[in-house]
Amino acid sequence: MELNRLYRFDTFVVGASNQMAAEAARTVAESPGTAYNPLFLFSPTGLGKTHLLTAIGHHARQVAGSIAVEYLTLEEFVEAFHAAVAAGQSDAFRKRFSGLDVLLIDDVQFLTHRREMQAELLRLMGELQGAGKQVVLTSDEPPAAIENLDERLISGFAGGLVVDILRPEFATRLAILERRARDRGAQFSAGVLEAAAGPDVANVRELLGLLNRLVAFQAVSDEPLKAESVAALLGLAAASPAGAAGSAPAAAAPAAAVDEFSGFLSDVTSVVTQQVEAWRRRIGEAILRWEGEGYRTARLDELLKRDTPAGAEAAVRKFEADVERLRALETEIAALDSGAAGDAVFRNPDRVADAEALVQRAREGLAPLPGPSLLWTFEEYVSGEVNKVALRAARAVAESPGTRYNPLVLVGPAGVGKTHLLHAIGNALAGRAGAAVACMSARDFADELAQAVDGRRIESWRTRMRRATALLLDDVHLVRGLPEAQEELFHLVNHLEAAQRQLVFTVTTLPSEVGGFDERLSARLDEGLLATVAPPDRELRLAIVRRQLEARVGNADPDLVEYLAARPAESTRVVIAFVQRVLSAAEGQGAPPSASLAREIFEGAAPRLRRPTPGLRTSGLIVSPTAAVRSREKLVWFWPDSKDRIVEDLD
Amino acid sequence: MSLVNFTTREITCKLVYYGPGRSGKTTNLQYIYQRVPEDRRGRMVSLATQTDRTLFFDFLPIELGAISGFKTRFQLYTVPGQVYYNATRKLVLQGADGVVFVADSQARQLDENIESMQNLHANLLEHGIDVRTLPVVLQYNKQDLPADLVLTPVELDEAINFRTWPSFAADALKGKGVFETLRALSERVLRRLSEAESA
Incomplete structure (x- = not known):
């Protein structure tokens, strides 16, 4: 998207309320990717976030010459993503953004409830930051206040610099009015702009609205506007500009006689102030620190409401211990089930128990896969004319899993030795380095799945199953009439097949003849080698x-x-x-x-x-x-x- | 006595001026009394004998007003210096948050100073107060007297300040060193507030 040419650093009026944001933006523009990455600017609407964001783009181009800068609002980002996905061009989408030097995204508060988009942004930010490319984001709320935002994004945002822009104070308001009046060639009598800058405004647009009225009034009146009439014209409460600005220094206190008692009192006051609220300071520091790292600090906020420090230190220590525990759990679950690592419980020290439970479920999900019975081997298998094709295919699969016949489907009536052959393949594959063979009956598969759904750990169950280097499913026809199990199996088969993992199934009749069987699933089975095992001759x-x-x-x-x-x-x-x-x-x-x-x-x-x-x-x-x-x-x-x-x- | 009460939001410091008889403890309090604005000081209670020596003790309450929302009050006490009033000294010392030891700098009073310092240690021990943690400052009074009559602060430090507490040269009659001593002790006492909180 083209950058607005009016939004540059030289048109941005810097004052106490936005100085830090402006300096951070300029630093980022001058050396993208090195100082604050990402830079996260937040403020209520109309205080100059978009101006600064755009100014970064202009300035970065100016400083570095040929540099790939892209500015877009979150809505545009989302649209681009959806369009790319719909067109089956998600790779092109990723390529478009991963090639940037500076990515500027406005209004990221609209990420709320968009998990898919959050994941995409998280991935993109990681890629850009990893390549030393700059990301700048704006929002009308701080990261932690954006509802339903992946915790990893919150800490990702907080990992750079999060800076807010405050409402302009009197001096900034006056500077903005003077600058805009000059830009528009408007001249005002002394005191007029000061009077207009007097009242507090919610945002700069409101302030510019006041200026518009002054310009319009002056244009139609014969006499120059006077400072005294500004308040009435703008419908403001009559207040002296300086007073309204709150910047007038308090009347100088009469030179206090610096006597010995005053010195003593001043000493005592400073020490008491330092000491008596030491516990509050400690809590305040803890809140700042942990909030900055994206943790919920409601428990500490409650402590601050107390009158006495009794137990405060212990409570802070307990809080910090809880945070440490959450960190350990988050690290563990990230290894077990990366999807669960973004869960909000890992940032809420009041929910350590929930986090423990989540990790426990993930651990259970990663229980060893059901392996083949060690007693059913190729050596034990008696071969003959009726099963030699199946045996040969089984041996081929055992020698080069995932490449020769995938899936291998052993077809034959009950009791002819399909299960034996299935386990024999499993045992041969299990002996390979790094193998994780899942060998189970389809009935067990369906039962496990149902338990995982009941226990709300379907994700970790999937993760576990997808770890399998080979999936050997006995009596696959037993999932007929179980749509959820078939659906899950279909996706699992797709996933494993795409990863060139070996699949072996046994079935009593040809897959296409099994009634109540998902067509997609039977098609998948038909694609493989159907090896028949006939009754013994x-x-x-x-x-x-x-x-x-x-x-x-x-x-x-x-x-x-x-x-x-x-x-x-x-x-x-x-x-x-x-x-x-x-x-x-x-x-x-x-x-x-x-x-x-x-x-x-x-x-x-x-x-x-x-x-x-x-x-x-x-x-x-x-x-x-x-x-x-x-x-x-x-x-x-x-x-x-x-x-x-x-x-x-x-x- | 608790130094800081978070429920009533009050801070009360009890500071005791200790030392041998006629070393200038009451003079310290009188000087302070004169410098504290009327609305901030209570009545100075002084029980004295006819010969104007402290028999019982002096008590000077000072209201410092609200500091950080805490009503802050200092209570300054002196003990009778004379050796035979030890029971009173012990009583006054009870619950002290800090001690100013006022020594008489005259060379001929050295033994009295040493004896009083030993007495301070003994009484603190009896109250179960750890002298190593109690805030104490020393004041070497009467430094205005002719040099051949008084010991220098260095000599006095060597003689009685084996714990290397802060020490101040003073002329309490004229006020020299009085507030310096008080400020030093107050600061040390108040620094313990946060320790008391976390306890």
């Missing part, structure tokens, strides 16, 4: 039975192997259950497992079974010395007594 059944028997009894009777493998089974799980039943019966009879025993079990009367030892029975979970620890629903076939067996739908 005879060859695989042979291998499984052989491996099971060798693992449990040390040898595999060929007849028994042949017999069990010949039995029709839709899943590897059923094949294993066959072996288990024969072994249990053999153990009950004290005889070695054999084909004849198997025939007796499966074709004749069931043999007498020995009750398992109590230690092996748990509530649905059986820990087998050789097999893996498996989930309840998948281990019911281990239960030796059919009466106790819990049969669940494993779909």
Whole structure:
């Protein structure tokens, strides 16, 4: 935006009320990015903020020659941002501003409630300041008073120089009137401008309004305006200009006889004044300091209202200890969940408990990701013709995660070994340096998500999940009918995929055939490699039975192997259950497992079974010395007594 | 007695002029009394014997008005110097916020000065007052007497001021050194206000 040519330093009238702001502005203009960065000017409207802001731009250009300066109001900044986002050009927006030497933003109080814009400004300020570029902002309120402003912005603003512009006092008012009258070629009799400058005004515009009336009146009247008639003309209470200005020195006190008692009294007065309010001074200093750093000081303000200093020192120390604690917590949460670090609780020493709770939630959110079961490995996996494609894909994924097949989707009916393969991939990936493998069932995923939403720690939960270098989700179809979980999973998948993290899913049918499944999600799954795991054929059944028997009894009777493998089974799980039943019966009879025993079990009367030892029975979970620890629903076939067996739908 | 009362917003300082008999303690108070405007001083109470020596004590209240919103009042006391009035001295010393030790500079009074200084220490000890923290200043009075009769301030410092308290040469009759002494003690006493607050 073009800078207003009238707003320059040489047209700005400096007085006691704005001297500091003017000097800071000039310093910044002369050496951008070095002195005060950012410079934050605030005052009520009409006191010259925009004038100074623009003057910085002019002067910086004048001093440095070719320098990229941009002035804009916050509204324009917001519009530019929204337009860029709408056009999908947010990079161009960032490039436009990050290339500046001096960024001047007017009226930043309108940042209130605009979290997205605040985040953008925070990012931009950090980038510009980091590159030694100057940022100047104006507002009609100090940073801490802007409602709902990210605390990091407040401290960011306060980190440079925050300076206010006060209402002009008499001398400045007079200087402004004289300057403007001269600029307009207006001549007034002695005392006229002094009279007009007498009353206090809320802002400079009001003052210029008075001047306009004087100029207009003088232009239409025959006689020059007199000082005495100014008050009546402007509708002011008659007051002597000097008196109204409050600048008239008090009548000089008669030369006080400097006697010994007066000297004594003066000594005592100065010491008492210093000492008696020492506690108030201490609190005042603490308020200034902590307010300057962006902390809420309501508790200290309350202390000042007390009459006695009892406990004041301890209260200040407690306040300072609380601030220290908040700082530590803020640092910790910034590492855990950067989004939460801007929360107002970290700047309010009265809310340490809330801050603790927030950090605690973030810590919980960063609990280790659920890892794969260590017992399901590639070595344990029995391969055959029906699952060799899936196994090959799984090994490829384990060797080069995120690049070969992403996502890898293992499709097959229940009990064919998809979960085993999923965990085997997880174990292989977990062994890599810096790996954080999340391996869980989709049901657990949905449950965790629901808990995070209930506990209002969804952000930290997301942060935690997004840390995963690989996401392995078993039975992904279980999130069907759960729109929130699907939505969350969709975004997570997008995020991880964009970061080239490996994704592996298992599902019982093709994703597109799973009913109640988000289309976007099923499309994501379809994009990957769909590797089918079919029910075991005879060859695989042979291998499984052989491996099971060798693992449990040390040898595999060929007849028994042949017999069990010949039995029709839709899943590897059923094949294993066959072996288990024969072994249990053999153990009950004290005889070695054999084909004849198997025939007796499966074709004749069931043999007498020995009750398992109590230690092996748990509530649905059986820990087998050789097999893996498996989930309840998948281990019911281990239960030796059919009466106790819990049969669940494993779909 | 509390030095500063934040509830009633009052500051009261009790300053005691201590020293051997005839060293000039009452003279100090009389001089101060004359210099304090009438509306700020109370009646000076002086209980004296017929031979005009202090038997009991002198008491001079001074109202300094409101300072920083605190009504500030000084109470100046003297103790009887004569050795046999120790009970009165102890009583007066009780609750003192500061002590001016008025020494008689005459060489022949040195022993009395030393004895009185020891007596001050003993009485403070009995009151449980830590002499190291109590504000004390010394005044070497009668320095106007012929030089061959008096000890110099340096000699007196060596003789009785082993704690290196501030000391002032004085001629109380003419007022020389009187207010200097009072100002020095007042400042030291008032500096303790903030310590008292945080206690």
